[in-house]
Amino acid sequence: MKHPTTIQITALKSLILAMADDEWMMGDRGATWLALTPDLEEDLAMSSISQDEIGHAALLYTLLEELGEPGADTMVYERGPENWHHAVIAQHPTHSWAEWVVRRYCYEVFDDIRRKALARIPYPPLIASLKKMDAEESYHLLHFRSLMSMLARGGPLSRSYVDTAILADWPLLADLFEWGGRDEAWVLWDAGQLAPSAMRSAFDLVVQRDLIAWELEWPGPVRVADRAARHHDNSKTLPELLQHMREVRHIALAGNW
């Protein structure tokens, strides 16, 4: 992409922003589990994984800055709720450890598919960033797979927690696959894998196979998102979440953190 067109730059920005916001939210939500996970090893794992996600978000915000957007600090600490474009699942409150494990497992499977699809876009800074992330992310998917398998095989009680969590999260997965860009962009890039329908099928295939292997019930294909996907203009919970997330930083906005 030597001389990207305006359509391509706009599309590229919405793709990167959606991913940056997902990674930020997942990292931030993951950090709230610290000292609350079932054991010490898991606390260490969640601290590393959350730090990774926040590092990835920071890199993606830097890519956006190179494309003319404000810097990472402004994006995270000053942006209004209407301009965040994470998937709703990334900010949804978690009611149990099993729900968090199911959510993260689904997210990691999706994120893996998304990174591979995004790597088709001929924008060298993005390709290099994805490659760097791949090395770190490989540990995440492995980890949540092993937690899923443990919970699924941990006896009737833990299994019932997973079953409940899967049913609770399934309807919330839909807008992960949407990104708000225009369809012609991925045709221009020969990146058909980015089409929401293609990402959904790839996701359904992997998750169905895994759940069957763990003898869990697969609730069927993920539903198609509605037009409000990844838009939070009317969210009642996001303003409060952002305020909570920014609380410490806002003690000294001008300070050097």
Next chain:
Amino acid sequence: MSPHEILDTLKTVTDPEIPTLNIVDLGMVVSASGDPDIVIVLRPTYLGCPALDWIAQAVRKALEPLECQVSFDRTQIWSSTDMTEPGRARLSQFGIAPPPDDANMVPCPLCGSNNTHQSSPFGSTLCRSSYYCQDCRQPFETWKRI
């Protein structure tokens, strides 16, 4: 200042948590030039590493009173194989096993025994995994392979 002299100075800057391991042996230095301005490009081991700003600051300090420009190129891929042999030896000396070829075959950095197992792929920092030695009965950490 010649690139060689700059690198020598950079060898005095160490990982903030591993005082035996310098950033050159760690493989973090991408380029260093001093003609006429000193420009140093580093790469992060892990993108989310909270020590990056601290390291950039330490580099500036090490080169004082000369001025230098330090930046991180986050798209330069660092791999655990970029660590030098002396770096691996110093890591081991400090009590952390260097990045292994096979995560299931890590000799204990404390007693040398091969009778060890991984207790978690994650550790006290982003770059480490947790292990246990069955012979000296000590937990230890291994630098993750990425």
